[in-house]
Amino acid sequence: MSDLEARLRDTLTERAGAAPDALRLATGARRRLRRRRTTWAVAAAAVVAAGVPLGLDQLGPSSDGGGRIADEPTATSGLPPGVIETGYRAESWHDVTFEVPVDWGYGGTSGWCTVGATPDEALPLVTRPDTLTPAIACSPINGYGVTIGDGAALDPAYDSGHVWQFETEGASDPIYPDGAWLGYWYDADTVVTVVAPDRATARRLVDSVETNDGVDPNDCPATLGEAEAATTTESYATFSICRYGPDDLLEASRRLIGRESSVAEDAIFSSPRRTADYDCPTENDLSRIALLSSGGYVATAVTEASCPGWNGLFRSGVVQDLTPEALRQLDLSQLPVPPEE
Template identity: 50%
Template sequence: MPDLETRLRETLSERAAEAPDAIGLAAGARQRLRRRRTTWAAAVAAAVVAAAIPVGLGLGQVRGGSDPTPDDTAPVASEAPPVTDGFRAETWRDLTLEVPEDWGHGGSDWCANGGTLGDEPRVGRPDTVVFSILCSPGNGYGATIASSATFDPAYASGEVWRYDTEGVVNAQYPDDTWLSYWYDGSDVVTVATPDRALTQRIVDSVTRFEGLDPYGCPPTLGEAEALTSAERPLTLCRYSAEDLLSASGSWTGDAAASRWATLAEAPLADPRSACADQAFTSRIAILDADGYRATAVADGCREGLGIYFSGVVRQVTEAARQVLTSIG
């Protein structure tokens, strides 16, 4: 198993370095070099070695539409909007949107492990690792955030249309999916659901914001580690290797208490690391009402994994990993 893990991480690093910045949404997409954001993309081979690929966003056949161009004119809210009951917020950098609270996380590999299109829709980000097992159609239901650097839209931002598979050899979405995308000069959010009203509701919720995200996470890891108060009993803020906000989530009541116990009562870990260069892709700041409490490293060198409380390092048990990765 250690050999497999080593080979996997080496492959992910190599492929991420070679991967393109984004995936076009229409044939003949041309490159648009505007504000650049670091985007992780990797590919996973099905059996022994895994490789990651960027989350698929190809739209296949679209009809009508204009020829709009992504730009940087999207309005920015002075603060993140509150989360609506029945929905949850999903954040990437300074971009947030709302999706139904029962949606999961993941990419276009919906058919992995016997999955079906009837399973829960997923939310994917630019750093989502997707197993390249060629599901058909290529994408299930959900919402995907990606770079708009090579995005060539066929419809205006926020417009909703029905996906038609007639005459399409390799369908990218289930027939009659209601699709929409929000975009500006940096990012594109693609929404795919079987219900027109839901697709419209989600794409209308996409917002650029300043300051804290809807769960109270700051834009950088350093700011999170400096917090002396927070809004909820338990908040997790995931940051990229560049210390930029990538995902977040929070809980109250019994849900917060049980997750806190899983993290704070995990067995003690050996804080020594045999890694000369810690090769992680993300770190997770753990906050409570008193502010910053710990930073978790849940990927990278096995000897460096841990939940780093003040003066104490605890193990990333399987239960702790499930809590830490539940925010996407």
């Protein structure tokens, strides 16, 4: 066993052992961490458009004032906290959560023309600040989907929650599809921009955005420390995959239930025990994936380090080398593959 692996396991043990302090100080820690801005240059084309602001000079006649309007309930109205309507899934970034249709994919909305002849033919996508997007020139520049950006870079023309229609008016290089419905939600740290083919979808997705004081709908806390301190709370079998960035803030999450849960757990935890020894240099910008079973922390995975000694599954003092199937299950940039019957 190398010194590197021992240090990583000791770090994880320390975090787990500090559970009471982590839970008690979670609110203050989150406030401090939220001041540490993350960069999003790889998704700049989509997010900069949001800060222009979005299509302000092409505002259509069907704009609404935004916010949760009491006399115009959305599809989320009346649902208990944490309950996702059938046909939608929860997506998260730091302490912000929103919902999208279950069949929407992941990727850069500015690369829509690589997968469709028109924006209507291309799959709407969820674009995170760290999403890699092909350097191509689609026209319109962006297709349909949801883009997450830095709230500090936004100069808003409207209140958070506003929804309006975009019209190109003959522009040679429009930002969005003609007639698309736009909306955004923002706070000091994060802006969530929605581009949808119809008003109802844009309104529903914008209204679904909220911040989490505890865990998101996938049972993932906003910080890695809170995740590694989590204890079992669910009374039924679930499996949560929570990805955290180098700043220990939540970047993506997924929760699997029933057969999907057991298939994913079997694929990940059956990975072989590590036998090789590595001598890796210090790497300070590691992303980590916390794994929670029924809401309780069970292991941490690292999948994208430059030195293979940092990668692996770390649990209960054991290091396992992740198999290709385990890596596929841990990849939150792809839609999950349903288990075979």
